[in-house]
């Protein structure tokens with residue numbers, strides 16, 4: 001049976017997920033719709049757990065045309081039996097595949113645990129106890145499935161026309177009853193072996209089984225959550241060049257989500273996180289420890305308005321600039337943005353990249369600041385404060401973070417004069433959803449530009 005899956009993704013992440021499944025899973029028959037990506041792959045389930053842009057992973061049972069239901073529950077049940085449950089054999093085959101994938105994953109985890117134990121030279125008694133435990137849970141699952149006593153629960157989401165007559169809860173119940181009748185599976189709302197997810201909208205009816213207990217997007221290395229892991233990863237991924245053997249800075253790092261996602265992507269880079277808030281830095285330190293990245297990530301209490309680094313020593317600046325009400329900010333961001341950008345630009349080396357996550361409002365302001373033509377217009381004006389690459393600062397050798405910290409060289413005081421930045425070239429802008437609000441990821445490259453040529 002062909003293994004067909006789908007992943008859910010936040011708005012704006014689908015395109016990146018398509019790239020990821022093609023690249024990491026060698027997926028075929030990839031299809032993207034809003035909030036979901038469908039694909040076929042023979043990759044191991046463990047490899048699929050490495051997807052970074054996805055929210056959840058499902059085994060696809062059916063992707064069908066939208067259904068319309070009569071208001072009468074009994075009649076609706078008949079339609080659901082035919083249109084949603086359909087052929088019992090498909091469910092049985094999917095269940096077998098689901099089981100095989102679970103066993104595959106458990107074997108892999110068991111193997112991983114064993115290898116870890118061997119590496120740590122654990123005592124043999126411990127090894128026996130642990131492997132027995134894993135085996136028994138595996139056998140238990142096998143037994144339960146073999147006895148055909150599958151317990152399940154339905155999680156249904158409906159939207160569009162159908163949602164006017166049926167709540168998701170009511171539809172879940174009707175679909176659950178239909179599955180129970182057809183397949184003789186047991187309903188268990190609390191601790192089912194299997195979950196059946198149904199999504200009914202005006203465009204489609206999608207049925208799947210989640211393959212993992214936890215969402216792919218909840219990272220085991222994040223003890224304290226910050227920016228959505230998928231968005232934080234996208235900021236690192238969208239950087240146009242490979243950042244291995246590079247220095248990467250997040251001057252407003254919070255609990256370190258962006259740094260840790262970047263660290264997953266670029267294993268040979270050095271990371272530097274700064275924040276003014278000590279409590280954020282403490283959480284960041286705990287996250288770094290949980291991820292086992294102490295050697296690679298350094299944290300420092302410092303203001304992004306005055307980055308304690310010499311100019312041109314950083315290869316990439318990734319920054320989730322505070323906006324909205326979640327983060328109290330000592331500075332007024334719209335006022336501070338030009339100065340903040342100037343500081344980030346200053347520490348970047350020529351050829352380095354600046355990746356910013358900004359609100360729509362701050363994005364509009366950004367456009368006015370990073371604008372060559374405006375700068376040309378103001379090039380000889382005493383009103384405009386243009387920032388450009390200092391050719392004497394193109395030395396990329398100063399990569400030892402501790403050394404660079406010593407050579408603090410901040411830019412000028414915050415000024416009220418209009419400021420334009422000429423040395424940043426816009427590379428790409430990507431719109432993403434943060435749930436309650438949208439934002440843009442902006443990617444710039446620092447080019448060696450001479451103000452006089454504009």
Ligand SMILES: C[S@@+](CC[C@H](N)C(=O)[O-])C[C@H]1O[C@@H](n2cnc3c(N)ncnc32)[C@H](O)[C@@H]1O
Nearest residue numbers: 226227252254255257275276277303304320322
């Ligand atoms: C949007 S949050 C960053 C969230 C981060 N990406 C995470 O995952 O936790 C912005 C951070 O900027 C910090 N901050 C505010 N003003 C700052 C400044 N002047 N310099 C450095 N950090 C600042 C806040 O303490 C907050 O942790």
